[in-house]
Amino acid sequence: MNLRRHDLNLLVILEAVLREGSISAAARRLNLTQPAVSQGLGRARVMFGDPLMVRSGRGLRPTRRGAELRAELGVLLAHVGTLIEGPDFDPARAQRTFTIATSDLGELIVLPTALGRLATAAPACRFDIRPPRHDFGDDIPDLLLMGAAPPEGSWLARDLFEDRFVMLAAKTHPALRGTLTAEGFAALPQALVSPRGDGAWGPVDAALAASGLRRHVGLTLTRFTSLPAILAESGLVAAVPALYAALPAVSRVCAVRPLPVEVPPFTMRLVWHRTRDAEPAQKWLRDGIVSAVTDATGISS
Incomplete structure (x- = not known):
């Protein structure tokens, strides 16, 4: 040619x-x-x-x-x-x-x-x-x-960092104060961010299931961007990565507390x-x- x-x-x-x-x-x-x-x-x-x-x-x-x-x-x-x-x-x-x-x-x-x-x-x-x-x-x-x-x-991979999950809620949410048990957390109406839109079972669900618990998911989202505004107005809580919760746009309207159940950290790669x-x-x-x-x-x- x-x-x-x-x-x-x-x-x-x-x-x-x-x-x-x-x-x-x-x-x-x-x-x-x-x-x-x-x-x-x-x-x-x-x-x-x-x-x-x-x-x-x-x-x-x-x-x-x-x-x-x-x-x-x-x-x-x-x-x-x-x-x-x-x-x-x-x-x-x-x-x-x-x-x-x-x-x-x-x-x-x-x-x-x-x-x-x-x-x-x-x-x-x-x-x-x-x-x-x-x-x-x-x-x-x-x-x-x-x-x-x-x-x-x-496929090849390289680890970037580890992060842990925390509970995120509006600053005035009552679940941020006092004692919170695993049973109490599972019963709270929650928002779940599932990027693929399939409501996937994740590490928080696995940790609760080990104690015979299942969380009450009232809303699923595909993006984290809108989550703070939704939590601030809805009364829902969410389990989210700690680094995300620390972002200024998130911490301005929401606050965190540790999860009352042991959840393994995840790795961003x-x-x-x-x-x-x-x-x-x-x-x-x-x-x-x-x-x-x-x-x-x-x-x-």
């Missing part, structure tokens, strides 16, 4: 459209106009002899060939980036996008300090934060922030796919987050 016959810049545009599933989102990511991205997609369709993306509702979905290319192009462009960067990664000169998947707990606790440093060191790079998913398929992020066990398969382990840019990203968290918490991973 004569590569000089093809405009390889179209691969960058195609990868962005396939990953984002939207012309407008791809244009924002690439800092191009929507007509330029649309035109690039049209030329890529000619180059591959396939529609690649077809209209589905308000967005676009890949054809079978498009889905195959989405996985292949991500790996290919990452390798090209490594070839250009050489054995070392220079964040001051780099121009690339990093994708990080996390719940809003990771956004609230880890990312503010870490991304401030990373963005300063790599001003021309973009950091895309995405919600976690049950199955990433071919659309594997560069990094995951997880408070659960890493997924099975070709960085998780990444084995195929990204040796890339200099990925190592810089991971090391930058670890360094920022270590400085902020005083805990060495």
Whole structure:
């Protein structure tokens, strides 16, 4: 094949459209106009002899060939980036996008300090934060922030810090005062944050179950962001990570007390796919987050 016959810049545009599933989102990511991205997609369709993306509702979905290319192009462009960067990664000169998947707990606790440093060191790079998913398929992020066990398969992990659960409630809640037994805690109407929306059984539930107890969940949420306002107005309580409870936006309206049941601590981890382990840019990203968290918490991973 004569590569000089093809405009390889179209691969960058195609990868962005396939990953984002939207012309407008791809244009924002690439800092191009929507007509330029649309035109690039049209030329890529000619180059591959396939529609690649077809209209589905308000967005676009890949054809079978498009889905195959989405996985292949991500790996290919990452390798090209490594070839250009050489054995070392220079964040001051780099121009690339990093994708990080996390719940809003990771956004609230880890990312503010870490991304401030990373963005300063790599001003021309973009950091895309995405919600976690049950199955990433071919659309594997560069990094995951997880408070659960890493997924099975070709994944690697690095511990960031341990945290414990505490009870969070409005400052005027009567359960913050006096004696609180495990039975009393289980009977309190509670809000449960379940990022996947499945009301998953967690370590607090397991600890209560060991004593033959089950907590009374009156509300489930998928995000921590709105929890303080809800607790302040509803009379509900919640078991939450202590580092989250200590955030100024939370401690302004809520207060904590220890849980009356022994719950093992959980570990927040960085998780990444084995195929990204040796890339200099990925190592810089991971090391930058670890360094920022270590400085902020005083805990060495």
